[in-house]
Amino acid sequence: MSQMIKVAITVNGQHTTAMVEPRTLLVQYLRDNLNLTATNVGCDTSSCGACTVHLNGEAVKSCTILAVQADGENVTTVEGLANGNEMHPMQQAFMANHGLQCGYCTPGMVMAAISLVKDIPNPTEEDVRIGLEGNLCRCTGYHNIVQSVLAYAEGK
Amino acid sequence: MIYSPKSISNAVQILQDDPDAQILSGGTDFMVEVNFGHRAPTSVLSLRAIKELCTWSQQDGVIRIGSALPYAQMETGPLAKLLPALAQAARTVGSPQIRAAGTLGGNLGTSSPAGDSLPVLYALDATIIIATATGERRMAVKDFMVGPKRNALSKGEIITAVELPASTGYQGYSKVGVRNAMVISIASACLVHNPIDRSVRLAMGTVGPTIIRASAAEKWLGEECDLASASSITPAICAEFGRRCGDESQPITDHRSTAEYRRHAVSVITSRLLERCAAS
Ligand SMILES: Cc1cc2nc3c(=O)[nH]c(=O)nc-3n(C[C@H](O)[C@H](O)[C@H](O)COP(=O)(O)OP(=O)(O)OC[C@H]3O[C@@H](n4cnc5c(N)ncnc54)[C@H](O)[C@@H]3O)c2cc1C
Ligand code: FES
Ligand code: FES
Numbered sequence: 001m002s003q004m005i006k007v008a009i010t011v012n013g014q015h016t017t018a019m020v021e022p023r024t025l026l027v028q029y030l031r032d033n034l035n036l037t038a039t040n041v042g043c044d045t046s047s048c049g050a051c052t053v054h055l056n057g058e059a060v061k062s063c064t065i066l067a068v069q070a071d072g073e074n075v076t077t078v079e080g081l082a083n084g085n086e087m088h089p090m091q092q093a094f095m096a097n098h099g100l101q102c103g104y105c106t107p108g109m110v111m112a113a114i115s116l117v118k119d120i121p122n123p124t125e126e127d128v129r130i131g132l133e134g135n136l137c138r139c140t141g142y143h144n145i146v147q148s149v150l151a152y153a154e155g156k
Numbered sequence: 157m158i159y160s161p162k163s164i165s166n167a168v169q170i171l172q173d174d175p176d177a178q179i180l181s182g183g184t185d186f187m188v189e190v191n192f193g194h195r196a197p198t199s200v201l202s203l204r205a206i207k208e209l210c211t212w213s214q215q216d217g218v219i220r221i222g223s224a225l226p227y228a229q230m231e232t233g234p235l236a237k238l239l240p241a242l243a244q245a246a247r248t249v250g251s252p253q254i255r256a257a258g259t260l261g262g263n264l265g266t267s268s269p270a271g272d273s274l275p276v277l278y279a280l281d282a283t284i285i286i287a288t289a290t291g292e293r294r295m296a297v298k299d300f301m302v303g304p305k306r307n308a309l310s311k312g313e314i315i316t317a318v319e320l321p322a323s324t325g326y327q328g329y330s331k332v333g334v335r336n337a338m339v340i341s342i343a344s345a346c347l348v349h350n351p352i353d354r355s356v357r358l359a360m361g362t363v364g365p366t367i368i369r370a371s372a373a374e375k376w377l378g379e380e381c382d383l384a385s386a387s388s389i390t391p392a393i394c395a396e397f398g399r400r401c402g403d404e405s406q407p408i409t410d411h412r413s414t415a416e417y418r419r420h421a422v423s424v425i426t427s428r429l430l431e432r433c434a435a436s
Contacts, residue, residue: 066202
């Protein structure tokens with residue numbers, strides 16, 4: 001698999017394009033080709049959720065999608081959430097409720113949380129816990145993450 | 157090389173021209189194997205761009221689900237109303253991100269005895285539709301899976317859809333794992349009650365080399381009660397039914413569970429499914 005392939009992906013509203021190796025993962029394209037390094041890799045086997053981005057508005061794990069599979073599609077990363085200097089309300093809710101410590105899981109958590117509240121606009125605590133089951137956090141014990149998402153859903 | 161054909165006929169042609177190309181759907185099994193270094197494809201055929209594989213339809217009492225439709229579309233909405241057990245099974249697969257990507261074609265392709273959709277397909281006597289170089293073949297799901305991670309698919313073939321009957325009686329799915337979230341099952345089961353042909357069909361997962369239908373327990377139940385309704389099913393019958401299902405299971409001991417625990421667990425969930433059916 002060495003012949004280079006051209007991909008064109010809209011990332012955070014910007015048209016991007018590059019020649020990539022067929023095996024390039026979407027997360028590698030974001031981090032290495034576009035230098036969008038907020039999206040982290042924690043496991044690369046679809047377990048931890050650190051690499052969660054939105055593909056056409058839906059949360060997916062970018063470590064197990066090929067860049068070629070996202071050709072022609074729309075991707076949003078955590079870098080694309082802010083409106084100018086103003087953070088997305090979900091990011092603000094994480095800050096106000098201490099929903100992060102080391103921050104490694106946070107970009108993936110925030111992307112998964114936005115997708116969750118889009119599907120369930122008024123979630124219960126249990127809805128939030130179930131909805132974030134694909135995202136692991138080694139620091140917070142989850143309590144403040146859940147509070148952040150509930151605060152966002154209430155405040156919106 | 158990565159191929160992204162837009163039609164089934166193109167995809168089949170690609171597999172003729174490049175027989176080593178491996179089929180990639182949601183990638184939730186495939187790409188994990190690649191990233192672990194367990195799979196190193198020389199070329200890949202991605203199904204993502206074939207729109208007709210990503211839809212479902214209903215006609216003349218038959219529901220046809222495209223092999224590349226993600227689980228997320230089965231969890232809620234009209235498909236979940238038509239196929240409640242499939243919706244319940246879909247909701248237990250991985251996490252929301254996995255359900256946005258994973259598909260029935262991939263669950264069948266992997267053919268793990270722990271695949272969560274598979275007991276549902278067995279209990280509903282699903283038909284698997286397969287595109288071949290010369291056209292199409294149809295196969296009962298019970299003939300599709302031939303062993304753990306082994307199936308009847310030949311090189312060059314693509315699963316295009318699964319056909320399931322629309323029915324009116326109770327349908328339920330239950331799964332036991334070591335925790336609630338993101339868990340591979342230790343035992344699973346699907347029960348389908350069909351009041352019209354007076355039958356209950358029960359399929360068990362993760363307790364044998366393939367999915368297992370509890371045919372003897374089904375037959376016993378049909379002799380004990382009139383299954384035109386669920387009202388004659390008593391708690392004692394539920395308990396005995398569960399015991400008989402456990403007898404028909406063929407569990408093994410592995411790193412997830414002992415055989416004894418699996419047999420116990422499958423007895424408990426099958427008897428509970430029948431209780432839920434009786435209460436429905
Ligand atoms: C974190 C995590 C949690 C998981 N949890 C569960 C769970 O709870 N329950 C469960 O059942 N599974 C689980 N899985 C496994 C996986 O999500 C499912 O098996 C899923 O159905 C695979 O579908 P896919 O579209 O991603 O398949 P892929 O990974 O794309 O393909 C899987 C296999 O099927 C073949 N294939 C795919 N589509 C076709 C087709 N149309 N025709 C012929 N062959 C085909 C591929 O060549 C490959 O061999 C989990 C996986 C992960 C990473
Ligand atoms: S890096 Fe993708 S899920 Fe862990
Ligand atoms: S804040 Fe450190 S992993 Fe979640």
